[in-house]
Amino acid sequence: MKHADKELSIAFRSSSPRTKTYGIGSRTIRQYRREGSPIVYVDETYLHSSHTSYSWDDSLNKTLSSPVDKGPRAIIVHGGGKQGFVEKALLMFKSGRKTGDHHHEMNSGNFEKWIQEKLIPNLPPRTVMVTDNASYHNIEVNRAPTSNTKVGEMKQWLAERNISYPASALKPGLYELIKKHKSDNIEYRLDATCAAAGHSVIRLPPYDPDLNPSEMVWGTVKNWVGERNVTFKLDDTMRLAEEKFNSISAEGWAAYCNKVENREDQYFAWEMELKAHHRRERRVQKIRGAGRRPQ
Incomplete structure (x- = not known):
């Protein structure tokens, strides 16, 4: 294998999301974009009360160090895309404490309740929802x-x-x-719920968070909170997070989505090039095999 081809193969194995088949059946996310379908990325994260970016100096030049213990944390669920965050879809609740009907940690019941009550009612028609492979996104119905x-x-x-x-x-x-x-016959509860409302679901390839712009959104929010969190109280941390969520514009979301699309294009190009490389290898092996046949 030539050095360039070897590098290509290593790069593909380490980072390829198989973007050609990243979609629903034969329809890929790239096709949905070309068709103009609204695409919304859905994700969850958490935020500890002690979250901070660095030590702070107050007006008396005393350093405020974050607590040794991480403290309580908030679970955050949201959805967004090039159109910005889905209106009224933000969910934040304290982990381990009952907060209405959402309590303890995120699970399939809480996630589905959020989908039905906060996300779906605020989606445009025929939205394509992109999610990762968290276990509570993949609850099967009519199991084999x-x-x-x-x-x-x-x-x-x-x-x-x-x-x-x-x-x-x-x-x-x-x-x-x-x-x-x-x-070929796996049916997910999430897909059925969304299909009943006229929407579709696409799952990200496993272990490819760099194809989810939500990860960049979480990073932006957490960095902003970390620079301003001086009380290390969960209520204050959640208030700061909500403040930053409200400030992220559709333009900001579009910039993150464009970065993801550029990565998809790069991965897709790698995939096509590697497939061409494999075809070349097979032709060479076929020719060599023919040359070794007895005359």
């Missing part, structure tokens, strides 16, 4: 049968998905069919 499932239920699962099977098929054969088609 297991090897312990009754034969009748296996047949029902296959029939509902128009997957044919021999009338004489026994349990082992039915289960092999289920395993073959399982990955």
